[in-house]
Amino acid sequence: MPEGNIIHRVARVHGRWLSGRRFTADSPQGRFGDGARVVSGRVLQAVEAHGKHLFYRFEGEVRLHVHLGLFGNIRHFRSEAPAPSPACRLRLSSPHATLHLSGPQACELLTAEDEAKLRARLGEDPLRAESSPERAREKLCRGRMPLALALLDQERLSGVGNILRAEALFLARLPPLLPAGALSEADFARLWDVLQRLLSDASRDGHIVTPGAPRVPECVAGRKRAERFCVYGREGQPCPRCGAKVRRRELAARGLFFCAECQGVDAVPRPRVAKKKARAVQEKRRGAR
DNA sequence: TTCCGATGGCCAC
C-alpha cells in the first residue's frame, strides 16, 4: 500500500534492521539476476526514502532504486525467512535479516548521477527534513491544472497518493478542481500543514487514519478501511463533518472522493479533462455490460 | 472460496 508514509516507514525500519549487514543477493524470479550479482557480498550502508521511491546504498557506491508501484511488496524478516515466492524479484539474505521484494515497478541499479537526476525531478516531499514549503508552493501552485491532479503529480509534490489527496483536500476544505494556480497563500499553508501531519502520523503508525473519520480508533487493526477515512472510498455515505453524501468523480481515470458541501465544489467549474475521461469510462462500462 | 478493482508510473504504440 505504497504512499509516501509507507515508503518512509519502510526506509526507517530497513535502515534500522538491515543497514550495516553484509548480504548475499539473488533473484528467484530471474529478472534482476545481473543486478543481484552486483549487490551480492556488499554491506548495506543506508536506506533513504524520497516520495514513493526507495534508495538503498551499498558499499562501493552501489545504489539500488526501488519503486513499489501499485502491486509491489517488500517484506523483511529478522529471524528465519520463509522460502521466497516464485515472483520474488530480489532476495537479500544475511544470517540475521532477510528482505523479499516482489512485484515492484522499478528495481534497478543506478549510478550516483542517475540517482541525482531522478531525485532532482521529484517535487518536495513533506516528510523530508529539508523540504521547503516555499519551493513546494512554487511547484504545486502553477497553471490551470486542477489541484487534485497537481497533488498526484510527483514532479510537483512527492509522496502523495490517491487516499492522501482526498483526505488532505477534505481536511483543508479545498475544492479538488480548483486550478492549482488559483490557490491562495493561506490555503496552501493550510494544505501543507495537513499533508505534513497526515503523512507523519501515518508514517509513525503504519496506516493512514484521518482525524474526524467516522469511528475514532481504540484499535485500528481490524477496522474497515473506509472507517479510517473521511471521504476516500466512502461514496454515498454521510460526510463525518456535515452529513451530506460523499461524492465520487473520475478524474484522469482515478477515483476522486470529496464532500461537495464542505469543500465548496460547486463553486468551481469542471475541467474539460474530467468530463472527457468520465465519458470514456462510462462508454467503456456500457460496452462491457 | 473466488473474483474484482486499485493506494503508480513507465513504456510502446
Next chain:
DNA sequence: TGGCCCTCGGAAC
C-alpha cells in the same frame, strides 16, 4: 491510450 507489474482488501457468492 492501453498494457504491464502480478499483490491484497473486500465484496460477492
